[in-house]
Amino acid sequence: MRTARTEHAKRPIPPLDAAALERLALRYVERFATTRGRLADYLRRKVRERGWEGPAADPPALAQRMADLGYVDDLAYAEAKATAMGRRGLGGRRVALALRQAHVGATDAEEIAPMVADRAIESALTFARRRRLGPFGGVAIDRALREKQIGAMLRAGHGFDLSRRIVDSEREIGPDDLM
Structure with a gap:
């Protein structure tokens, strides 16, 4: 007997937008000591994996903003x-x-x-x-x-x-x- 849980297909993950990318960046710097370059690489990978919705993504600029806020210190x-x-x-x-x-x-x-x-x-x-x-x-x-x-x-x-x-x-x- 099949249940609703086994028949339910996984929902596709929605593409990222600027707010979601910022949340990913904050979560990453919260969990790991990192550099601006590594953070930008991580964000680029997430955009590549999940897609992008909205104006062009700029992971290096977001990484620099995290550094300016003091969350990242190379x-x-x-x-x-x-x-x-x-x-x-x-x-x-x-x-x-x-x-x-x-x-x-x-x-x-x-x-x-x-x-x-x-x-x-x-x-x-x-x-x-x-x-x-x-x-x-x-x-x-x-x-x-x-x-x-x-x-x-x-x-x-x-x-x-x-x-x-x-x-x-x-x-x-x-x-x-x-x-």
């Missing part, structure tokens, strides 16, 4: 993202890549670059400890393992010289040993 997002990635042990190149992918502007990325550079040694040591690389692994390192460990540090965004110095160290080291 610099604060970049600082928080860089700090979190540094705590995880990721290096400057990985941080820069993540910020580019999040559409953080060049001026904001340049503003936090000194902070990332200041924490480079600490984040490299955090990564080495977490992954048990070099002196933190407790095993003798042959050439193949050494190359593999240096490669892991390079993929994590650390510089070659710093990675080599950490992996080649014969004892557990701290930031002062690498200065």
